[in-house]
Amino acid sequence: MxxxxxxxxxxxxxxxxxxxxxxxxxxxxxxxxxxxxxxxxxxxxxxxxxxxxxxxxxxxxxxxxxxxxxxxxxxxxxxxxxxxxxxxxxxxxxxxxxxxxxxTARRTAAVSLLAAQHLAPRRDGPMLIVGAGVQGRAHLEAFHEGLGVQEFWIASRSASSADALVAHARSLGLQAQRVDDPNAALADCPWVVSATPAQEVVLSAPPHSDAFVAAVGAFTPRMVEWSAPVCQHLARTGTLVVDTRDADHEAGDLLQAGIDVAALPTLADVVGQTARWQNAHRPQGGPVFFKSCGWGxxxxxxxxxxxxxxxxxxxxxx
CATH class of the missing domain: 3.30.1780.10 (ornithine cyclodeaminase, domain 1)
Incomplete structure (x- = not known):
């Protein structure tokens, strides 16, 4: 060529x-x-x-x-x-x-979409997007196109950014609203995407008992979106999956919670149905927390x- x-x-x-x-x-x-x-x-x-x-x-x-x-x-x-x-x-x-x-925006959202296709415990209900920037918009579009999600709740530190993403969702014919307290909204949303700048803990409440969470904001060991107690709770009651083995030293949320990231299955394990995934999967249910850090x-x-x-x-x- x-x-x-x-x-x-x-x-x-x-x-x-x-x-x-x-x-x-x-x-x-x-x-x-x-x-x-x-x-x-x-x-x-x-x-x-x-x-x-x-x-x-x-x-x-x-x-x-x-x-x-x-x-x-x-x-x-x-x-x-x-x-x-x-x-x-x-x-x-x-x-x-x-x-x-x-x-970066589109492949990150597509990775989250692939994880959801394989891992989401349920397919109904609104999606909470925390962080109304480029990644928030990309995930909204990807989950609508790929899984038919029709309703979105948008939370952001900037009300104007949240309102702009709500307006974009409505322009696509979707239901959307701004929420000012993302921690309160977690109880009502079986889909969650956290895509904040990850400079401090934003989410300190546990997600819905059968939620799928894509946490994409923190991609270095110093960054964090989810509190350590919530991550520890998810490790006990749900299923944790990382995007790649690079997350072993980059997944700030999980590392700061003291979780052994190297023991967790990756998306490749899930797709390939490897022994690591089979051993980690919890048939009794619970939330799924997919931690994405990025990969070449x-x-x-x-x-x-x-x-x-x-x-x-x-x-x-x-």
């Missing part, structure tokens, strides 16, 4: 429909050619981080280069910025450049999805 697709944020989103991306993530988890070395996280002066995340399979190779500046919200700037470069493994040619924040493999799945779309569009018509 001689040409390179350079996609802006809108084009990147168009290349990554949620259902196709979720299917690609599931396929990647069963692909033995996938190689994802540990990501490099360089601390920056002022509290930010620079992430360098390579990954490859038999067809494509990527490097994701993004910055995370949590204080950018006060500057009116995105907290995540950067790009993903996609290469053809056989020729070494660059075949694509994807908008990093868009990929999810970005590789997005690159595969994009490359497949390019291949289809460039195939000769007959």
């Amino acid at each position: 001689s040409s390179s697709a350079i996609l802006d944020a809108h084009q990147t989103a168009q290349a990554l429909p949620y259902l196709a991306l979720t299917q690609e993530i599931e396929a990647l988890l069963q692909d033995p050619t996938v190689a994802v070395p540990p990501r490099i996280v360089q601390a920056l002066h002022g509290g930010g981080s620079l992430f360098v995340m390579p990954a490859a399979d038999a067809r494509v190779a990527i490097t994701k280069l993004i910055s995370f500046i949590p204080t950018n919200a006060q500057r009116g700037l995105p907290t995540i910025q950067g790009d993903i470069v996609v290469f053809d493994v056989q020729t070494g040619q660059r075949i694509g450049l994807l908008d990093g924040p868009t990929v 493999g999810w970005d590789l799945a997005a690159a595969r999805c994009m490359a497949q779309g390019i291949a289809v569009s460039s195939a000769p018509q007959g």
Whole structure:
């Protein structure tokens, strides 16, 4: 392939429909050619981080280069910025450049969606989204498209941000309302997504007894959204699953609660029905807490999805 697709944020989103991306993530988890070395996280002066995340399979190779500046919200700037470069493994040619924040939002929501497809104890009732930023919006769209969720309760430190996401949901024909106390709302919501800046504990009440929780805001050992007592309660009464083994040293909520993250099953264990998952699964029920920290493999799945779309569009018509 001689040409390179350079996609802006809108084009990147168009290349990554949620259902196709979720299917690609599931396929990647069963692909033995996938190689994802540990990501490099360089601390920056002022509290930010620079992430360098390579990954490859038999067809494509990527490097994701993004910055995370949590204080950018006060500057009116995105907290995540950067790009993903996609290469053809056989020729070494660059075949694509994807908008990093868009990929991060969509693949994270797609990973949560895949986990919910396999793990959610029930499929009815409203979804509580805590954090009305980019990830909150992506999860709203993904769970509506992928699982048909029709009702959303939105909580945010910023009432205007919550109202904006409520308005977006209503523009899609969905039911939505702002809630000012997310801890009180937990008792009524069998779906929960926490996507806050994760600079402090926001959720200190236990979720519904048969809830599915996707906790995506905290992705370093210092970050936290859920209180230690709640995490310990979930470890006793429910099922804890992490996205990858990288969470062993990155899942701030669980690590700060003193939980042995390395003993928990991963999403790959769930998809593959491994012995680790079978041993961890609790048939008596209880809430499911899916802790997502991010992984270069999810970005590789997005690159595969994009490359497949390019291949289809460039195939000769007959």
